[in-house]
Amino acid sequence: MGAAIVDPLPLHLTSRVAPELYDRILDNLHDSPSALSACSTVWRSWLPTCRYHLFSEVVLSQKFATFLRSRANQEVIPFIRKVIINGGWGDPNGKSEEDLFLLLGDLENLACLRMNRVVTWETHDLWRSVTLTAAGTPLSHRLSSLILRSVHFPSFSALALFISTFYNLRELSVEGVTWGSNVAHIEEGQLPPLETSVLKKLRIASCSFRPIILWIWPELASGRVIEEDHLTPPRLTHLALPEIFPNEGHLLGSLLRTLGASLENLEIGFLSHGSDNSDDRDMFSLVDLSYNTQLKTIACHQVVLFHFPFRDFSTTAFQSSNDPTSRYRWVTDILGTIQSRKILQVTFHVWLSAESQLDLINWSALIRILLSPPLAELRHLRFSVSGIGRDIDLVEVWFRRRFGQMLSSKAKLQVEFSE
Incomplete structure (x- = not known):
């Protein structure tokens, strides 16, 4: 059966359609360059809207630079x-x-x-x-x-x-x-x-955190809060530091305390390798989120449960998850300091290769924190998983087993895979 041919609406009808309606339709094509290019040749009045989406973001190559230098463009x-x-x-x-x-x-x-x-x-x-x-x-x-x-x-x-x-x-x-x-x-x-x-937004990843922070806010070098020095404190609302060494905890603690109630979204991760150095472990205690009373989202990076060569942790899960020297202790230590009553979403970036590796996390402590009064408004609990296959349903079951009935009346669990 052939496709039906639809005749266009007559001009006396289309000419009466409000331009705003056409703009709304064209806005829905914002991620389709080919469709926008085609629409840009249909009607002169559509051209500005099509160009708005086509050229809002460009890769500046030599070829495109030549295109822009042309008087016609x-x-x-x-x-x-x-x-x-x-x-x-x-x-x-x-x-x-x-x-x-x-x-x-x-x-x-x-x-x-x-x-x-x-x-x-x-x-x-x-x-x-x-x-x-x-x-x-x-x-x-x-x-x-x-x-x-x-x-x-x-x-x-x-x-x-x-x-x-x-x-x-x-x-x-x-x-x-x-x-x-x-x-x-x-x-x-x-x-x-x-x-x-x-x-308002600062992200430092895959490079040295300390020199950049101390250049932006040299007052933090003394470990004091900027407000104590009678200077205008930073007003960041978004801070992403997904790769921090334990010995940088003191500086991070000073920064978070300085940001105070202005901070609304935080991404944090420690590059901890399970060192027995008590000084490194004590650094986690310097990161206190109780000053950030307007936090709405928090993401924990570097929850790397994968080990090579592979080991099955099922027989020692309880001891591992409660080990005070555990490289994952920082997750519950830091989340346990949250005092914001506006937390809507908590995200964990997890790397694993088997279900048994999940038991390296102290789930009882984590659930206790997620059910605490400061997180009463929590609505979304996200796990971004790397290092394993693409069976989302199977991996989601692994997490649900550990949360039990907590999720039935609490946050919505979301499991997704990342590259």
């Missing part, structure tokens, strides 16, 4: 709000980098810059000139989100100089960023300060 520039720069820019003469700097300065509505896998990035004088003196509002004041992933800087000073160029950052993400030991233009004791008055 200048109308696209106002729609670009996020730019992604991948590795591969640059030539021996630095000509393409200069072109890149100048092009970024011309993107009048650019709000987010993400850099991926850039082998070496130096803060050239031309870059500072473009960001500070671009036409209209300079890029240094326009950019509100900076995301650095796997970017190498010649020195920490170069990294600080680059980030501090932007005065209105609301989001800063530093992931897999490295720096050399080369002495840069600025001495370490004279690093340019970062304007943090509007900074």
